[in-house]
Amino acid sequence: MQLPAKNKTCVIVGASHAGANCAMELRKQGWEGAIVLMDADENLPYHRPPLSKAYLSLAEGGELNPLFAAERYEEENITLALGITVTGADATTKTLELSNGTSLKYDALVLATGASAFVPPITGISNSKNVQVLRSSKDALAIQAGFKNAKNKNVVVIGGGYIGLETAASLQKLGGQVTILEREERILTRVAPMELAHFFQELHSKNGVTVKTAVSAKKITQTEAGLLVLGTDENVYEADLVLIGVGVRPNVALAEQLGVALENGIKVNEHLQTSVPQIYAIGDVAQFHHPTYNRWMRLESVQNAVDQAKVVAANITGIPTTYNALPWFWSDQFHIKLQMVGLSHGYTDLVIRTEQEKEDCFSIWYFKDDSLLAVDAVNNGKAFVLGTKFIKNNTVVDKEKLADASIPFKPNILIKSTTNVDKS
């Protein structure tokens, strides 16, 4: 192993889950040079998932949950450059110009620039106050403040994806009257099958959220009293606060400036290297080819950010490593914990197992022929943990037994005796 000289510098742009973990992992894996971790956000890098969940369930304020304590950065000799943006970049001289007027040379550059919420061009949206997205702590604080000051606590959420649903659950719990407008025929179209979407739609309805599918917002009007959202169903929805959750766009401006190849984000190879030498990309912004699933993808998840951080740190430190991690994800809404492992894309059949003794406890198992691709576990940590193991071990599962909830949920019962299936 050839460690780089001590006078080299690795600059990481973006200090959320991917960037902050990358800095820590570089040290862990033996990078001896300088590490600069930058972000436009002034806060010590923090966990993002709670922003739509536990954090937003508080009436006001609340402490951010730091990814690492401030002392850790000092101990690891990581320079934090927070509240700073890159204003110029040149890949030939390997130089970044910063918003504080200084410039910074890099030997390795990691783009962990993440993604921004997409704001659709709805008529009147730019003239309306209290229309929010949710990506950062600043967004969460603005939503809290907007909700606190709201007279009628009417909230319209545009988009029935995870951010929209989690925000709806959090604000409904705080006493809001939330309406979700979803453009498609059902919620979670991009990310969950019909069965799961149906369950979450029911969950929200039962908890008092109004879910309108096949309805988009076509106009937002600011009035003295608040906002009026005109739907494509010609209904007018009154709102004190509108939350936009219709997906994200990868932040590629800096990559573009550096001449890095783009394709639905920043295109990287199996070592998470971009098309330009010494420049890498990780996390929400990186479009990579996943060897197991044999397709290109961009994953917006904590798991992907953390696991890519480890792989990129190894590659920068001189230990060639390929990214091939098993995706997992979670969501908390009302009393429900959803945990997902694997990717269900391309499944040929699924098994739904509903546990008999517990309410709202089930799991959806996705197969491509005999091969288990993914598991969605609802209030069912057992299914999540066991599904993870089965997928990792290429275990062949007995689908009939799995589907029969009267048969105990035990690995030795569910594993088929023949596990040697030709997966080619």
Next chain:
Amino acid sequence: MAKITYITKEGESLVFEASSGSLMELAVKNKVPGIDGDCGGVCSCATCHVHVAPAYYEKLEAPSEIEADMLEFDDNVNEYSRLCCQIPVSDAVDGITVEVAN
């Protein structure tokens, strides 16, 4: 201030003190190997599995249903298994010893 002892997979004892947070947060802060806490402490990822010294296990509040479910099929589970993001640091756990499970 509570004193917490972590025993790593290599058998090394690491002792830290804290007055707030969880046993997972204290471990991450101090780089205890094998405790990652990727989900930030919301019992979603099972990357903070420990075995609690029996004398202390009984003193802790019983695990929630979701925690018990996550542990049931996890590697190296035993009757003293806990996800340490669910164990708050307090005087009640002063002197506790936990062994990293994975």
